[in-house]
Amino acid sequence: MDRGAAGAALAGEQDARPVQVRITNLNKTFQRNKESVHVLHDISLEVEEGELLVLLGPSGCGKTTLLRCLVGLEKPGEGRIELGERTVVDAERRVFVQPNRRDVAMVFQNYALWPHMKVAANVAYPLKARRMKDEIKRGRVQEVLDVVQCGHLADRYPPELSGGQQQRISLARALAPRPALLLLDEPLSNLDALLRIDLRAQLRLLHREIGFTGVYVTHDQEEALALGTRVAVMKEGRFEQIGKPGEVYHRPATEYVADFLGARNRMALEVAADGTATINGVPVPGFVRPGFTGSYALRMRDGDLTVRPAGATTVDDRRHWVAGARLLEVLPAGDHAEHVVVMGDSTLFVDVPAALGELEPDQDVEIGLDPDHVLCYDVDGRLVDDWAAIR
Structure with a gap:
């Protein structure tokens, strides 16, 4: 190998980032009214550290089921999931790590905040559950509240907040324990149009500043293109196309993707x-x-x-x-x-x-x-x- 080729190879190695999520041949089937419904079909995927992958598709395409398999709320029938260096699912070897033992946090569509707890207590909850008392003492709760621009709301209760404020508190709670993987299940879909655009911009800025690794589920094409470092378009439990937002938008690999991304x-x-x-x-x-x-x-x-x-x-x-x-x-x-x-x-x-x-x-x-x-x-x-x- 000449010096130029060696230098290019070294540069490629330096640019490569560790794989934070590796999914291999994942299958999930539900039993409904004595019938088997195959929701995920042989899914394989890698998500690099610092990447925000957006799963895009219509209702019923399997994107939320895939997210729930990652967090541990669903148990796949076949396949393997690795988070970092750890295997959390291996159906063949009957390995299944419970959600509370995975270094994963989730932001839900409906906020899922405790109404009887003040904002600060909601954000501190995952830290206490993981016995991260030192983080609480060092001011981690206030730190993440400031990151989502809600530091002034620490002493309020969730019902006293707007939908946008509640969703930012939900995001702060998920970020508090510094999870290896952040999962977001249509977190902006319950907000009105203008607020959704505002929070979309804040979330993009937050990802750029913090560099968290995330998987984001949405059916909104504009949201997917604005937030994702890569976009995976799903159809009936399979990936139709995976690529950078500009690539998926300008060169939809299939007519289905073209239609879903606005070429109607x-x-x-x-x-x-x-x-x-x-x-x-x-x-x-x-x-x-x-x-x-x-x-x-x-x-x-x-x-x-x-x-x-x-x-x-x-x-x-x-x-x-x-x-x-x-x-x-x-x-x-x-x-x-x-x-x-x-x-x-x-x-x-x-x-x-x-x-x-x-x-x-x-x-x-x-x-x-x-x-x-x-x-x-x-x-x-x-x-x-x-x-x-x-x-």
């Missing part, structure tokens, strides 16, 4: 053997590269489409226009307007600036597509590259 507009692309391309049955010359044939699905986000009156002309070298659509409704929203468009069997949602929104319902329109902002998927729902014509 779907159009059918058919390319004949002679290269003739149609979108929802309408010919679109020059849309695909030579030699590209077959049946595909196109996915676009609302802001990636545009709309104009039928027969109009627009100076736009990048955009292809698809005729045969009708404007169903216009929904003003301040500086922009959502246009609901029907085209064959497709209902499309087009978000355009209000200054351009001069169209009226029931008007015939054309849909504008920029290939740079169109995702293409094959019949198996897998992302396709190198499909568009070069212009």
Whole structure:
């Protein structure tokens, strides 16, 4: 190995962080009404120290069950879980470490604070349970309350606090014993929209400053992209895609991920053997590269489409226009307007600036597509590259 290669290898070793969570071939089945419901299917995953992994998916996809397996509230039927150097679950060897013996803390959706205890006592509770009296004497309770900007609330009772304050107290309680792993189960879902954004920003800052290792569960795509160092999109108990937020958002590996991350507009692309391309049955010359044939699905986000009156002309070298659509409704929203468009069997949602929104319902329109902002998927729902014509 030459000196440059050796230096690169050494740099890679220095950049690598220890694995704090390792999950191997995890399976979980519930018995409901004499039927077996397979909730987790052969899950394998690693979370590095200091990483905040977000599990993203709809209700019932298995993300909360996976979190409960990590904390010890659910017992997997198969598989292995290691936290740091310690094995806490090994179904084959019948190893199962109880929750109170795992170095894990959890923040719940409903806060789960003791209403009869003052804030300081709630935060001190896990320290007392773990016999960490020295930490209490050194002022750990006040320290974590200050970290979440609630130091002034130490002598109040939880029912006297707002939802946002209670959730921050819940976070302080989880952080107090300095757990090796912090688990967060949709902690912001009970808050109103503006407060949710505020606490999202505070949580991101807190993770950057403290660098705790965490696994965060949510069904909110904006929350996942804002908070996660990596995002794992789940579908029916399996991982559909795992990657950095920007990668998952801009290059959804499957049509399912694209739809869940906001690319809800779907159009059918058919390319004949002679290269003739149609979108929802309408010919679109020059849309695909030579030699590209077959049946595909196109996915676009609302802001990636545009709309104009039928027969109009627009100076736009990048955009292809698809005729045969009708404007169903216009929904003003301040500086922009959502246009609901029907085209064959497709209902499309087009978000355009209000200054351009001069169209009226029931008007015939054309849909504008920029290939740079169109995702293409094959019949198996897998992302396709190198499909568009070069212009």
